[in-house]
Amino acid sequence: MTGRPWRPLAAPAAFLLAATIAVVLVRPGVHRQAPPAQVKTTKAPVAHVRPAAKQATPPPAATGKVYEVRAGDTLGSIAARNHLTVARLLELNPHAQPTSLFIGQQIRLR
Numbered sequence: 001m002t003g004r005p006w007r008p009l010a011a012p013a014a015f016l017l018a019a020t021i022a023v024v025l026v027r028p029g030v031h032r033q034a035p036p037a038q039v040k041t042t043k044a045p046v047a048h049v050r051p052a053a054k055q056a057t058p059p060p061a062a063t064g065k066v067y068e069v070r071a072g073d074t075l076g077s078i079a080a081r082n083h084l085t086v087a088r089l090l091e092l093n094p095h096a097q098p099t100s101l102f103i104g105q106q107i108r109l110r
Contacts, residue, residue, distance in 0.1 A: 069105040074098075082109050 067078055075098050079086045090096065092108040101107075 065110040
């Protein structure tokens with residue numbers, strides 16, 4: 001490998017660059033849903049109808065003065081659910097790190 005030590009790495013680097021560009025271009029469209037007007041429904045016989053899958057519902061707002069953090073919670077979602085601001089939650093919980101909440105952690109709301 002004298003003279004051009006980069007040459008054996010050029011093909012893998014080009015492939016990784018192309019794959020990365022493809023993912024960046026395709027990924028935003030993967031999770032989009034068709035507008036309701038474009039959704040096609042078919043009528044199936046009653047015997048073949050499967051029960052609808054339960055949709056994930058957000059956890060109910062805490063009724064007391066303390067909220068227990070659940071999977072997927074952020075300070076923003078907790079604040080919105082309890083009609084507070086993130087700044088107010090941070091005032092009430094100086095120990096809470098906005099970027100690292102833990103499941104089961106207690107957050108004061110009042």
